[in-house]
Amino acid sequence: QQQVKQSPQSLIVQKGGISIINCAYENTAFDYFPWYQQFPGKGPALLIAIRPDVSEKKEGRFTISFNKSAKQFSLHIMDSQPGDSATYFCAAQFRGAGSYQLTFGKGTKLSVIP
Amino acid sequence: DTGVSQDPRHKITKRGQNVTFRCDPISEHNRLYWYRQTLGQGPEFLTYFQNEAQLEKSRLLSDRFSAERPKGSFSTLEIQRTEQGDSAMYLCASSLRAPKHTEAFFGQGTRLTVV
Numbered sequence: 001q002q003q004v005k006q007s008p009q010s011l012i013v014q015k016g017g018i019s020i021i022n023c024a025y026e027n028t029a030f031d032y033f034p035w036y037q038q039f040p041g042k043g044p045a046l047l048i049a050i051r052p053d054v055s056e057k058k059e060g061r062f063t064i065s066f067n068k069s070a071k072q073f074s075l076h077i078m079d080s081q082p083g084d085s086a087t088y089f090c091a092a093q094f095r096g097a098g099s100y101q102l103t104f105g106k107g108t109k110l111s112v113i114p
Numbered sequence: 115d116t117g118v119s120q121d122p123r124h125k126i127t128k129r130g131q132n133v134t135f136r137c138d139p140i141s142e143h144n145r146l147y148w149y150r151q152t153l154g155q156g157p158e159f160l161t162y163f164q165n166e167a168q169l170e171k172s173r174l175l176s177d178r179f180s181a182e183r184p185k186g187s188f189s190t191l192e193i194q195r196t197e198q199g200d201s202a203m204y205l206c207a208s209s210l211r212a213p214k215h216t217e218a219f220f221g222q223g224t225r226l227t228v229v
Binding site: 004044049102105 | 145162169221
């Protein structure tokens with residue numbers, strides 16, 4: 001059972017365009033939703049995160065939109081740059097108790113072309 | 115603080131051999147996690163330590179896998195009798211426990227290839 005579904009699998013965007021990646025989750029116990037960026041040969045690095053009590057969070061060119069009723073959230077990368085080319089993972093976490101383990105989506109490979 | 119360190123970065127082994135990986139977390143991080151990432155997939159949780167205690171294990175962690183964190187600092191992950199299906203990137207992450215909980219910081223991983 002895949003608890004976090006991510007789409008699209010790959011995305012090609014022109015420089016300066018907007019990249020949009022979508023995720024949906026099933027477990028309503030999740031209460032924290034981070035996005036990770038991973039470059040080849042590197043471990044995932046936290047990009048931005050949101051809690052379900054807000055509908056949007058913006059940090060620089062990166063924005064998370066969150067729809068609690070639909071159990072969906074998305075990452076928007078404004079003014080996409082070639083340096084943004086990487087694999088992006090959405091994740092979900094339950095922070096009430098326990099291990100705080102992350103449940104990841106399958107990833108989106110973003111290519112930003114000049 | 116140099117981040118989470120994993121060693122080795124790459125390991126090629128023959129099927130049936132045992133392998134051991136090491137993870138050094140960020141100092142003072144009392145939570146340590148192991149994840150496995152196969153090609154084209156997101157990381158999957160394997161196990162978690164709080165200090166030296168292994169508190170949770172995923173069903174992905176078969177009997178051939180064992181993890182330790184003997185003094186609550188570095189951790190090792192051993193795979194016995196490796197199989198080709200064990201080929202993956204093994205990621206370690208660390209964080210601080212609540213209420214000062216921090217995000218999970220990942221190491222660069224150990225890429226295992228079983229031939």
